[in-house]
Amino acid sequence: MSKLEKFLRGRFAAAVVAVLVGFAISAIVLAAAGYNPIGSFAALFNGAFGRPKYIANVIIKATPILLTGVSVAFAFKTGLFNIGAEGQYILGTTLATIVGVKLNLPMPLQVPIVLASGIIGGAALGAFVGWLKAHFGIHEVITSIMCNWIAFYLCNFVVMSDAFHKPNSTSALQVNGSSYTMILGNWKKSPDGKAFLKGIPWLREIVAKTDLNYGFIIAVIVAILISVVLTRTKLGYELRAVGFNRDAARFSGISVERNIVLSMLIAGAISGLAGALTITGISPHTITLLAAMESYGFNGMSVAFIAACSPLGCIPASILFASLIYGGMSVQQVMGAPSDIINIMIGTIVFFTALPGVTPMLADMVAKKRKEQESIKVSKDGTPLPEKEV
């Protein structure tokens, strides 16, 4: 097998091919709309990685979608389709805001409690969906879409409620400062901090000019943890067994109902954590009145599928996705091209990653061509060629 063929049969290939095809199709769309594709991609790349603080912003943007991506990927590995990551995320932001506004403890207590409340919010919504599936057989896609809207309007209700609404604004009150998880949090705004950062321009840029926070580190840890749980623990084995074949799992003594609820609970908890980290990590540190879904959960689905539902794969996939979203805004700014082009690119990428047959087909083509060439060679010098040299 040639290296190319091997690569095409690997897990990574589908993502790479999809990304390349996505770029190619966007280039065609850009050219057709009268924008220079090379210039646009340059603007995209520059806008996402051109300065240290842009990279920091990409990481900030990647944090929630990495977690919702892991949430979707985890549920998918256990045979469930968590389309409700959006609602779990929203409920996570809502509960984190409620607790963060009402509670003002010292930071080492406050941050874990605020994060935990977001996790509980997401987990509760996820578990509810799992329970409906396990005990009444209602498909999780239907119930979790409904739960998305329940969370959405609950969030708007909280924003507008007397206890939380910030007067003359579209948002709720900000959580207390002790809940913040930015790197160097309040210190970077103090006179001491400002003086110190002035001496180190790059650090000043990424820390003082952005809301760089600990969220991404937490998200990466969660991705690794979920990967370990899925592949190396009894719990993960049971969850996956239920996903692969429910009847076989039941026959071997695994409680199917318990595992469905547990799987959705964990998936919900991860999305809820994503919401809580958004509240603690980035301004405005509160929830705002939503006019439409903000797509954190849906982008997470795209991340999960680009990553072929591997929790670890979600890490690069979320960075890719975040750089497209964030860098895409520069395409608009520099080239004047509508940001919809970026959405077309993202759509194309997701579309092609969702076609698992494409890259093996390419591998087959490569293999066929190789065999043809080999047969020519063999007929010429009369000896078969060792596989490894090809």
Add this chain to the structure above:
Amino acid sequence: MLDAKMTRRTFAATMGAGALAALAGCGGGGAEGGDADAAEGNVKIEMVTDTGGVNDQSFNQLAWAGMKQLEADNGWEVSYIESKQDADYATNLDKAYDDGANLIWGIGFAMAEAVNNAAEQNDDVQFALIDGTNDNGAENLTGVLFKAQEPSFAVGYIAARASKSGKVGFVGGMSSETIQQFEYGFYAGIEYANKEQGTSVTYQGQYAESFGDAAKGKSIAQKMIKDGCDVLYHAAGGTGVGMLEACNDAGVWSIGVDQDQAVLFPDYTTIITSALKKVDEAVVSVSNGIIDGSIAGGDNIILGAAEDAIGIAPTHDVLDTINPDLYNEALEVIEKIKSGDIVVPDTKDALDEYIASL
């Protein structure tokens, strides 16, 4: 075998060339960005939209129209960045700053806090804000507000004159001081017409607590229509579009807001007029003022009839079918506001006082 190797090499070479091209393109892009710097005397202004986006058929779109006019009139470089989520406001403002803009506009009241923060952080660039105030006294920030009560007064006058049932309604987006200005101006206009015409038109208002919920706007409007209202006015963005639709379905007159919504929604044939906030003209005049130095920054500018920044929609075909003189009479009302003969109330207390004084 050789062929296979070649293929692989060609493949690698193609990939490499592609990567190089991308890198080269990148360098080029960076250099271009540098060239367009303010240092060369080329004025560059940028705007950041709120989550409505640049085609929101409301203030973002109008602001962009104003920017394009500045580009045409003054040869300035203009561009915009759309915000998709609330979390984008700060980063987008920062990107506009990095791009070397001389003046950065934040559009919409939802962006107020982000723009105030950005102005404080970057004190070497001018910022301006539509529908929001300079809260912390930053010297490089100009808040641009509209006396929304004034065009609302004019359309309130029209509503009262056009109503046959003697009942009119108001649908608000969110109960905030900004939107209440529309409501109180509207009521004051109705009372003014009542006094002038000797009628007793009554009004009711309801807030949808959302700017994006057309279904809710529609259901509120349907309830008002059931209650007998036959002219409805809104200050509710996308929610108000639902109201316009409900009025069209029921054959009841409606009044648009911000832009000439009769032109915007040609399918809705019962829109008699719209209360205009001329965001485009405000962007043009304030930008000119800031760039030429006549507006120093650090203050809030409140624009109204006196500055010709408000008005009613020029389209009045439908209105003419009700009463051919009404359009011109409404313009006269605006003239009276302009001259100061009418001072339109913008708070509950001022409204009560105004009604008492009639």
